[in-house]
Amino acid sequence: MSRKLKKIVDRLKELESLTLQCMKCGVCQSVCPLYQKDFFEPSVARGKISLIEALYYGRMENAPGVLKYLDYCILCGRCKRFCPSSVNIDEIFVRAKGIVREIEGLPLYQKVLLKSLIGKSNFVTTFQPIVSAGFKLVSKPSKADEEIREVEFPIKKNVVSIKSRSFNTIYGGFHKAKNEKLRVIFYPGCAISYMYIDWGKAVVDVLNHFGVSVYVPKKNKCCGIPAATMGDVELYKKMVKINHDWFETINDAEYIITACPTCEYGLFDLGKRIAGIDSNKKHMDIMIFLKKILNIEFSKKLNKRATLHIPCHYEHEFDSDLIDELGAFNSDFQPLENQSCCGFGGTFSLKFPNDSKEVGNPKMKEVKDKDFEILYSPCPGCVMQLTDLAMHDGIDVKVEHPIVEVYRLLKEDGI
Amino acid sequence: MSKRRLKKLFSKIVGEDNCWIEEEILASYSYDSYPEEPVLPDIVVRPTHTEQIGEIISLCNKMEIPLTVRGAGTNLSGGTVPLKGGCVLVTTALNRIIEINKDDMFARVEPGVVTQKLANAVEKIGLLYPPDPASMKVSTIGGNVAENSGGLRALKYGVTDRYVMEVKFYDVDGNLVKGGGIPVKLVTGFNLKGLMISSEGLLGVISEVMLRLIPPPQARKTLLIFFDDVIDASSVVSEIILNRILPATLEIMDNFTIKTVEKFHKIGLPNKDALLLIEVDGHPAALEDEYEKIEKICKKYGGEVHIAKSQTERDKLWQARRDALSSLAMLKPTLILEDATVPRSKVPDMMRIIQDVAKKYNLLIGTFGHAGDGNLHPTILTDKRDKEEMERVYQAIDEIFYRTLELGGTLSGEHGIGIAKKKYLEKEIGTGTLKFYQKLKRGLDPKGILNPGKVI
Ligand SMILES: Cc1cc2nc3c(=O)[nH]c(=O)nc-3n(C[C@H](O)[C@H](O)[C@H](O)COP(=O)(O)OP(=O)(O)OC[C@H]3O[C@@H](n4cnc5c(N)ncnc54)[C@H](O)[C@@H]3O)c2cc1C
Ligand code: SF4
Ligand code: SF4
Numbered sequence: 001m002s003r004k005l006k007k008i009v010d011r012l013k014e015l016e017s018l019t020l021q022c023m024k025c026g027v028c029q030s031v032c033p034l035y036q037k038d039f040f041e042p043s044v045a046r047g048k049i050s051l052i053e054a055l056y057y058g059r060m061e062n063a064p065g066v067l068k069y070l071d072y073c074i075l076c077g078r079c080k081r082f083c084p085s086s087v088n089i090d091e092i093f094v095r096a097k098g099i100v101r102e103i104e105g106l107p108l109y110q111k112v113l114l115k116s117l118i119g120k121s122n123f124v125t126t127f128q129p130i131v132s133a134g135f136k137l138v139s140k141p142s143k144a145d146e147e148i149r150e151v152e153f154p155i156k157k158n159v160v161s162i163k164s165r166s167f168n169t170i171y172g173g174f175h176k177a178k179n180e181k182l183r184v185i186f187y188p189g190c191a192i193s194y195m196y197i198d199w200g201k202a203v204v205d206v207l208n209h210f211g212v213s214v215y216v217p218k219k220n221k222c223c224g225i226p227a228a229t230m231g232d233v234e235l236y237k238k239m240v241k242i243n244h245d246w247f248e249t250i251n252d253a254e255y256i257i258t259a260c261p262t263c264e265y266g267l268f269d270l271g272k273r274i275a276g277i278d279s280n281k282k283h284m285d286i287m288i289f290l291k292k293i294l295n296i297e298f299s300k301k302l303n304k305r306a307t308l309h310i311p312c313h314y315e316h317e318f319d320s321d322l323i324d325e326l327g328a329f330n331s332d333f334q335p336l337e338n339q340s341c342c343g344f345g346g347t348f349s350l351k352f353p354n355d356s357k358e359v360g361n362p363k364m365k366e367v368k369d370k371d372f373e374i375l376y377s378p379c380p381g382c383v384m385q386l387t388d389l390a391m392h393d394g395i396d397v398k399v400e401h402p403i404v405e406v407y408r409l410l411k412e413d414g415i
Numbered sequence: 416m417s418k419r420r421l422k423k424l425f426s427k428i429v430g431e432d433n434c435w436i437e438e439e440i441l442a443s444y445s446y447d448s449y450p451e452e453p454v455l456p457d458i459v460v461r462p463t464h465t466e467q468i469g470e471i472i473s474l475c476n477k478m479e480i481p482l483t484v485r486g487a488g489t490n491l492s493g494g495t496v497p498l499k500g501g502c503v504l505v506t507t508a509l510n511r512i513i514e515i516n517k518d519d520m521f522a523r524v525e526p527g528v529v530t531q532k533l534a535n536a537v538e539k540i541g542l543l544y545p546p547d548p549a550s551m552k553v554s555t556i557g558g559n560v561a562e563n564s565g566g567l568r569a570l571k572y573g574v575t576d577r578y579v580m581e582v583k584f585y586d587v588d589g590n591l592v593k594g595g596g597i598p599v600k601l602v603t604g605f606n607l608k609g610l611m612i613s614s615e616g617l618l619g620v621i622s623e624v625m626l627r628l629i630p631p632p633q634a635r636k637t638l639l640i641f642f643d644d645v646i647d648a649s650s651v652v653s654e655i656i657l658n659r660i661l662p663a664t665l666e667i668m669d670n671f672t673i674k675t676v677e678k679f680h681k682i683g684l685p686n687k688d689a690l691l692l693i694e695v696d697g698h699p700a701a702l703e704d705e706y707e708k709i710e711k712i713c714k715k716y717g718g719e720v721h722i723a724k725s726q727t728e729r730d731k732l733w734q735a736r737r738d739a740l741s742s743l744a745m746l747k748p749t750l751i752l753e754d755a756t757v758p759r760s761k762v763p764d765m766m767r768i769i770q771d772v773a774k775k776y777n778l779l780i781g782t783f784g785h786a787g788d789g790n791l792h793p794t795i796l797t798d799k800r801d802k803e804e805m806e807r808v809y810q811a812i813d814e815i816f817y818r819t820l821e822l823g824g825t826l827s828g829e830h831g832i833g834i835a836k837k838k839y840l841e842k843e844i845g846t847g848t849l850k851f852y853q854k855l856k857r858g859l860d861p862k863g864i865l866n867p868g869k870v871i
Pocket of ligand 3: 031032033034035043044045072073074075076077078079080
């Protein structure tokens with residue numbers, strides 16, 4: 001055994017108490033979007049966990065081979081959610097990747113990407129206008145929507161244009177509500193900071209309208225999930241800490257509000273388990289906050305065929321609340337039957353563009369067959385992916401975050 | 416033979432994209448749901464058309480390459496571990512439902528079709544495929560036939576074999592063989608479909624199955640009953656059957672399992688010694704009558720009866736049973752799910768024996784299972800890293816098995832023999848029968864390439 005491999009094996013052994021909990025029942029096959037597509041054991045959690053074990057019990061020596069299949073994972077968490085033994089699968093994957101990557105080294109392009117985009121928050125802010133202008137040069141506007149542009153990634157993809165000024169530069173700071181009831185922090189995350197700026201605006205204005213004052217960070221600091229998925233666990237931990245440190249500086253905010261379930265998952269759920277950091281503030285998705293804490297009611301009912309894709313990282317105990325809430329302002333509303341993943345997975349969709357599309361396609365087929373006009377999803381990643389899939393197949397559906405609709409309805413009522 | 420050469424040979428049949436010799440793929444097909452030591456094969460082959468099975472099998476036979484067939488790999492007896500290396504043939508890409516015939520009420524499927532997917536497709540046209548193993552969301556029909564799997568409805572509806580009308584399979588020479596057919600009465604030749612049921616991949620590779628479908632029951636009623644003594648609960652089971660009532664489901668759970676479910680899921684179960692979950696189905700009038708009789712019997716033994724009045728309530732009553740295995744699994748790192756089955760009049764004795772064994776070997780054992788057909792799942796919770804405890808675990812399993820046989824029971828109600836129960840087989844079936852198995856095997860597979868090291 002090479003010294004390098006021995007090092008990997010020794011470190012992977014740290015995960016033994018987590019992997020042992022997997023009884024190899026195979027139930028994860030039924031929910032893994034990748035297994036459901038390719039019926040291939042290394043795609044699914046049981047296979048990946050077995051590979052980690054095969055390495056540290058000495059049944060195989062090819063560590064990069066294992067890494068390949070740890071990377072081939074959307075990190076959607078569906079396996080963990082439905083695992084009868086409650087195995088901490090996401091934690092096993094992220095930590096195992098971290099260990100192998102640390103010793104094998106990160107591919108150079110990922111190193112550069114991570115250090116510049118995530119580690120230094122003002123990199124993007126400073127260079128954003130340039131990136132944005134460059135982006136306009138390499139891409140061409142999509143026919144259907146001016147905001148969305150076609151770029152040739154590994155495959156053709158329709159993406160939202162990167163704005164020349166970030167949400168944080170425009171909205172960073174404290175927004176006091178008129179009849180203040182309560183103070184919260186709004187954590188926008190990268191996608192809302194640089195692309196879906198309107199969503200951020202909607203969140204702040206809607207909250208203000210209902211008497212909630214909002215703190216917005218002046219600079220965006222990534223939640224760290226991209227670092228975790230690429231296997232840079234230290235950078236991930238650092239980002240979780242930086243964000244939590246900032247949350248702690250704001251004493252009078254009771255909640256941390258997010259509009260991206262993956263950020264919420266990265267900062268709190270996975271963050272707690274991997275970075276060991278917890279917050280004494282409560283955290284909540286904006287839609288659930290409106291429904292459960294502010295109890296807002298809607299008088300206007302939209303009358304378009306609308307549906308919902310629930311993001312994999314959503315706090316699923318609130319799924320039925322979200323469904324009720326959307327049903328309250330859409331008279332013709334019915335959630336999607338297909339409850340699987342959209343296939344995005346952040347860096348996954350860049351590394352495996354075709355697989356990513358294949359995972360999402362059955363969902364879009366349902367949208368098309370049932371002739372939905374609006375497809376809501378309270379997650380920037382899902383919206384990005386579903387928009388791309390819709391445009392690719394020429395499906396005429398508007399994909400958006402429900403907060404945008406709520407904002408529109410309130411504005412019609414004159415806020 | 417070198418792996419590269421193997422790959423070349425098999426690529427000619429299934430194409431380069433459907434066979435693998437990379438270590439990480441081999442390691443992914445080295446285990447199943449039984450906690451034994453994994454063994455890596457030399458090559459993994461995934462046919463995409465059933466005809467390729469014949470070519471694969473005859474290549475293996477010619478070159479004397481051991482061949483292990485694998486569906487979802489969820490069997491609980493080590494049946495898909497390639498003990499002697501060689502080739503693992505994965506059926507998961509053979510997953511087409513070829514036909515569902517509403518008029519003659521049958522379905523024809525490829526072996527890799529997932530049980531739940533078939534059940535859903537059948538339900539859509541208003542029919543029922545009754546076998547419902549707890550693993551049906553992932554298990555394949557090929558695996559179900561080769562293990563003759565049962566499920567929660569087996570008491571009334573029987574296990575897989577009752578629904579198999581026809582099996583097509585390839586023998587070691589790559590010939591396509593057909594057993595059974597559509598006619599309800601059919602005695603032309605040997606019962607070859609019977610031969611493939613419970614064959615555990617030792618006699619041929621199944622390439623197509625025709626399954627009988629039935630009209631679903633019109634109504635059903637669900638009861639959950641708590642008892643102060645597990646022996647009372649077991650006696651209720653015998654008495655229900657004595658009264659000629661055949662519930663679809665008659666499940667039992669012991670106190671240890673009840674407490675564990677409550678610990679992890681907090682669904683409000685009382686700390687009682689045992690519970691029974693009973694579901695009767697059929698014509699609404701007959702149902703009412705059966706239900707009243709069952710209630711009376713339960714009360715006679717001091718049972719506390721709860722009835723479901725709606726679908727939501729039914730789901731609630733089922734929750735405890737659904738959570739049983741997963742709750743036990745959370746208690747300790749290693750879970751060994753046993754499958755001892757006794758004549759149903761012996762269920763009380765068996766429950767007592769398991770309790771004694773747990774005490775004697777100082778082990779955590781939770782017991783639940785299909786009390787109605789005497790099929791219990793004593794579930795041992797342990798840690799495979801603890802050598803000393805594992806020693807006691809093996810002794811306990813031995814004792815459970817020998818006591819099961821003494822009661823006139825069987826080693827396996829539904830999980831098969833595989834590697835796990837091989838050493839007990841002769842004791843149950845006798846030397847003459849074992850020899851007959853071996854002769855049969857030698858005749859059909861003279862070079863012993865099909866799933867070597869299993870069962871016999
Ligand atoms: C959580 C859990 C719950 C379970 N519950 C039940 C239950 O309620 N009832 C029950 O009976 N079992 C149960 N099982 C056991 C298991 O799921 C069944 O035995 C199932 O039928 C196996 O199907 P599979 O596709 O996984 O087969 P595999 O495990 O892949 O194979 C099983 C055996 O069949 C052979 N085989 C597979 N395909 C073919 C083919 N095409 N031709 C010839 N031989 C073939 C294999 O060689 C092997 O010997 C459970 C297992 C788990 C993990
Ligand atoms: S569902 Fe959980 S316990 Fe079962 S195989 Fe998958 S990870 Fe392991
Ligand atoms: S995280 Fe998602 S893609 Fe990855 S193994 Fe689990 S279910 Fe499959």
